[in-house]
Amino acid sequence: MDFIVNLAAGFMNLFTLGGQQFLSWVTGIIPTIVMLLVLMNAVMAMAGEKTVARLAKVCTGNPVLRYAVLPFVSAFMLGNPMALSIGKFMPEFYKPCYYASATYHCHTNNGLFPHINASELFIWLGIANGITALGLDTTPLAVRYLLVGLVANFISGWATEFTTKMVEKQQGITLSREFKAAK
Amino acid sequence: MSDYRSIRVEKGPGGFGGPLTITPTEQRNKVMYITGGGAEPECLAKIVELTGLTPVNGFKTNCPEEELALVIIDCGGTLRCGIYPKKRIPTINVMPVGKSGPMAQFIKEDIYVSAVTSEQVSPAEGAPTPKAEPKAEEPQNTRFTADQKVSETLAKQENKSLVTKLGLAAGKVVNTFYQAARDAIQTCITTLLPFMAFVSMLIGVINGSGFGNAFAAILTPLAGNIFGLVALGVICSIPGLSALLGPGAVIAQIVGTLVGAEIGKGNVAPQLALPALFAINCQGACDFIPVGLGLAEAETETIEVGVVSVMYSRFATGWLRVLLAYAASFGLYAA
Numbered sequence: 001m002d003f004i005v006n007l008a009a010g011f012m013n014l015f016t017l018g019g020q021q022f023l024s025w026v027t028g029i030i031p032t033i034v035m036l037l038v039l040m041n042a043v044m045a046m047a048g049e050k051t052v053a054r055l056a057k058v059c060t061g062n063p064v065l066r067y068a069v070l071p072f073v074s075a076f077m078l079g080n081p082m083a084l085s086i087g088k089f090m091p092e093f094y095k096p097c098y099y100a101s102a103t104y105h106c107h108t109n110n111g112l113f114p115h116i117n118a119s120e121l122f123i124w125l126g127i128a129n130g131i132t133a134l135g136l137d138t139t140p141l142a143v144r145y146l147l148v149g150l151v152a153n154f155i156s157g158w159a160t161e162f163t164t165k166m167v168e169k170q171q172g173i174t175l176s177r178e179f180k181a182a183k
Numbered sequence: 184m185s186d187y188r189s190i191r192v193e194k195g196p197g198g199f200g201g202p203l204t205i206t207p208t209e210q211r212n213k214v215m216y217i218t219g220g221g222a223e224p225e226c227l228a229k230i231v232e233l234t235g236l237t238p239v240n241g242f243k244t245n246c247p248e249e250e251l252a253l254v255i256i257d258c259g260g261t262l263r264c265g266i267y268p269k270k271r272i273p274t275i276n277v278m279p280v281g282k283s284g285p286m287a288q289f290i291k292e293d294i295y296v297s298a299v300t301s302e303q304v305s306p307a308e309g310a311p312t313p314k315a316e317p318k319a320e321e322p323q324n325t326r327f328t329a330d331q332k333v334s335e336t337l338a339k340q341e342n343k344s345l346v347t348k349l350g351l352a353a354g355k356v357v358n359t360f361y362q363a364a365r366d367a368i369q370t371c372i373t374t375l376l377p378f379m380a381f382v383s384m385l386i387g388v389i390n391g392s393g394f395g396n397a398f399a400a401i402l403t404p405l406a407g408n409i410f411g412l413v414a415l416g417v418i419c420s421i422p423g424l425s426a427l428l429g430p431g432a433v434i435a436q437i438v439g440t441l442v443g444a445e446i447g448k449g450n451v452a453p454q455l456a457l458p459a460l461f462a463i464n465c466q467g468a469c470d471f472i473p474v475g476l477g478l479a480e481a482e483t484e485t486i487e488v489g490v491v492s493v494m495y496s497r498f499a500t501g502w503l504r505v506l507l508a509y510a511a512s513f514g515l516y517a518a
Contacts, residue, residue: 130456
């Protein structure tokens with residue numbers, strides 16, 4: 001009999017532990033994120049797509065602007081996944097490269113700006129929770145995540161130009177380097 | 184060849200939405216599937232047989248949106264499940280996912296159905312043609328009417344007074360923020376809270392049952408030093424595998440939470456949090472390439488090249504990102 005009681009108690013304990021975890025996240029994380037989301041959603045709605053589209057036309061000519069500045073701004077202003085749509089202002093050849101950089105930008109800036117990719121926040125939050133558990137501030141980590149991300153995402157975007165050339169040869173396709181206006 | 188027939192698709196167990204009636208036309212005669220890194224979903228064969236639609240693999244190629252009668256996806260609830268409903272293309276999700284993700288508001292019963300297997304697909308009887316979008320009504324002269332708020336009527340007047348302008352501007356700002364708040368709460372309910380609940384349950388079971396120690400034994404050597412982290416990054420970004428690890432970033436988020444737990448317990452140095460953030464996400468968005476490029480209005484060849492190219496570049500630069508982060512992590516949380 002004791003065995004069954006222990007088993008039942010042990011079983012319930014698993015979910016009590018889970019519940020405690022859930023409660024600590026809901027009270028500790030949700031309120032701040034909601035406040036930030038409200039502000040950033042409003043900024044995105046007011047400034048939004050037109051501003052970024054104007055910037056995009058200036059940025060296509062230069063690799064640093066193309067893979068570091070533009071995706072950073074797009075991610076910040078439009079969030080995931082709309083930031084990826086800014087690739088439409090690029091010539092076909094650069095679209096995969098922009099994609100490679102912009103998708104990473106939707107993660108590396110997430111530490112400071114959770115509105116960018118709220119649905120995949122736990123990549124950042126999961127690890128940051130460990131830092132919080134040690135009683136340390138997560139801001140230095142978030143800042144470095146963003147800065148290293150800026151450099152690393154630029155490299156990833158630029159490197160994609162080379163892999164794209166490689167795949168072009170493999171498949172015998174040549175993508176246009178010139179921007180064509182939308183059909 | 185005008186041999187197209189309509190089908191009826193219902194939601195499966197635990198699914199959402201539908202029933203949808205899919206009616207192919209001369210122009211809309213293709214079904215695109217973007218599932219499991221390019222594997223054919225189980226229901227595809229029956230759909231093709233019943234409708235006469237041409238199947239298109241979204242991972243290999245793309246086709247113009249005007250030709251799509253139907254899209255089949257296997258989205259875990261973040262992005263893909265909202266993108267096609269947003270474009271008003273009928274969408275079948277083989278996963279049991281309801282209104283979820285940043286585009287949850289577009290996922291409606293009349294355009295989206297989930298948890299579909301071949302059992303939910305049947306020929307439609309007396310299929311109705313899809314209704315045309317309701318046309319916007321002609322704007323009427325400005326008079327206060329019962330179906331229009333005062334503010335809406337005022338906004339349509341041509342010669343606005345200063346007071347009206349001020350009032351409308353203030354109203355717009357307030358409304359923008361209010362909508363922003365609604366969206367924020369919606370994001371919480373549709374994506375953040377469910378994920379927290381899911382991971383909390385896992386963590387409870389893992390910690391309470393003693394599995395946690397076993398996980399730690401596996402993870403600590405991987406996440407506890409830079410060589411392990413580089414190896415983790417390389418493995419995550421292997422082309423092909425990277426596309427399978429991608430959906431919803433669920434795997435990366437769970438691994439992140441587990442590594443975070445080890446940092447919290449002191450088994451992994453806090454300094455390594457920075458390279459770990461890069462290592463667990465080297466595969467970032469490899470599952471999403473065709474859709475993402477579609478958002479950028481890429482042409483078919485671009486998608487064919489881009490899918491392979493981005494996977495290669497992820498593999499080529501993944502380890503570099505981890506090392507870069509490691510180099511930048513010195514002095515972080517130094518005692």
